[in-house]
Amino acid sequence: MRTAYRCRAYPTLEQAAVVNRTFGCVRLVWNKTLAERNCRYRAEGVRTSYRETDAALTEWKRTEEFAFLSEVSCVPLQQTLRHQHTAFGNFFAGRARAPRFKSRTGRQSAHYTRSAFRMREGVLTLAKTSTPLRFVWSFGDVDLAALDPTMVVVSREPDGRWYVTFAVDTEPPAPAESAGHAIGVDLGLTDLLVTSDGERIANPRHLVRKARNLARYQRRMARCQRGSGNRRKAKAKVARAHRKVRNARQDFLHRTTTALVRSADVIAIEDLNVKGMVRNRHLARAISDAGWGELRRQLEYKCDRAGRTLVVIDRWFPSSKTCSACGHVLAELALSARHWTCPGCRTRHDRDLNAAKNILAAGRAVAGSTVSGDACGADVRRQGPSLPRSAVKQETRAARHSA
Numbered sequence: 001m002r003t004a005y006r007c008r009a010y011p012t013l014e015q016a017a018v019v020n021r022t023f024g025c026v027r028l029v030w031n032k033t034l035a036e037r038n039c040r041y042r043a044e045g046v047r048t049s050y051r052e053t054d055a056a057l058t059e060w061k062r063t064e065e066f067a068f069l070s071e072v073s074c075v076p077l078q079q080t081l082r083h084q085h086t087a088f089g090n091f092f093a094g095r096a097r098a099p100r101f102k103s104r105t106g107r108q109s110a111h112y113t114r115s116a117f118r119m120r121e122g123v124l125t126l127a128k129t130s131t132p133l134r135f136v137w138s139f140g141d142v143d144l145a146a147l148d149p150t151m152v153v154v155s156r157e158p159d160g161r162w163y164v165t166f167a168v169d170t171e172p173p174a175p176a177e178s179a180g181h182a183i184g185v186d187l188g189l190t191d192l193l194v195t196s197d198g199e200r201i202a203n204p205r206h207l208v209r210k211a212r213n214l215a216r217y218q219r220r221m222a223r224c225q226r227g228s229g230n231r232r233k234a235k236a237k238v239a240r241a242h243r244k245v246r247n248a249r250q251d252f253l254h255r256t257t258t259a260l261v262r263s264a265d266v267i268a269i270e271d272l273n274v275k276g277m278v279r280n281r282h283l284a285r286a287i288s289d290a291g292w293g294e295l296r297r298q299l300e301y302k303c304d305r306a307g308r309t310l311v312v313i314d315r316w317f318p319s320s321k322t323c324s325a326c327g328h329v330l331a332e333l334a335l336s337a338r339h340w341t342c343p344g345c346r347t348r349h350d351r352d353l354n355a356a357k358n359i360l361a362a363g364r365a366v367a368g369s370t371v372s373g374d375a376c377g378a379d380v381r382r383q384g385p386s387l388p389r390s391a392v393k394q395e396t397r398a399a400r401h402s403a
Helices: 013-044 050-062 067-071 074-092 206-223 229-263 284-290 292-306 351-368
Strands: 002-009 108-113 117-120 123-126 151-156 162-169 182-187 191-195 200-202 266-270 309-313 339-341 348-350 400-402
Touching (some): 013 067, 013 108, 013 123, 050 067, 074 108, 123 151, 191 351, 206 284, 229 292, 292 309, 309 351
Parallel strands (some): 266 309
Antiparallel strands (some): 151 162, 339 348
16 A cells, blocks of 8 residues: 655755656656657547657757756656656546646646665765755554665655655555444535534635635735746745645535544545536635535545445435435525425435435445445445335425425
């Protein structure tokens, strides 16, 4: 199993100069290779292989114009070619969008394999540098002296902070003890999630709390002359504000997902079309701030490590419109209706809690019909009625609801 440890790094001026030069060469190789790939594909309809891009890099180094590429380690340059080849493979397979050009103002990174760094007794030395790179190790349960990374990634964020990431091959952890419990989770904006047990976790709205400061910092940056030192400082302040929001959101989601994984053996969630939802300009910021996609990603890998079962219910499953007591499905249910009464059994429902109970019922059906641990990522497709209905003939009647 591949595990990564990310730490703050504090390079010296000499090390920063070397790594910054490497960042620039990596960006140049990526952009030049991408431009030639796109040009060739548009003109000839032919894809470029990794071997061809590697041979082109060798030829560039022999020219007078790009001879400076030989001044940095060749490993990060070759790694960026491999990453671009993988990115195009994912694009043509329909798993990702087309690769884009890298900007010098965004996050910069360089990947070093074992031939380009030395790690001895917890001391890291990168290629083309003469002194060890200082970093702060924050993982007390891992022995740094015994660490044997397969790859080291050095990165610099837009706010100026440096980080070093160690990729390590480790043994899979032992499965967690059985909790003897299953829960369904309904995601939302007012409440980030509502569980089938009735627990509600409020949406902290991290971006909304910092929006006023962000707006002020961005106005200051807009007044600065482009290319000036003051604009660079103002831009770094904006990046720092965004970093605080991002870190607060990540910390909250990690705490929430860890608590969910520890509390249940089976977790059922909806397959939300987040990419489509953020196209709504009225809700895009709120949905992005909630971090639904990141919450699902964390649940997936944490359930896999803990031996839990994560069931992903089909996005067309009418969880909100289905009565969790009798199975009656409403014809229509407005988004503003937070409570409604079932026309079939007269049960009063809270919209979110009712959806979580239906998600749990569908998740149990899937988890019970598969081998333990194989239901992660499974979908419930619509085949006939979504849930078993009562034997009484049900006619479509308008639901009574209140805001």
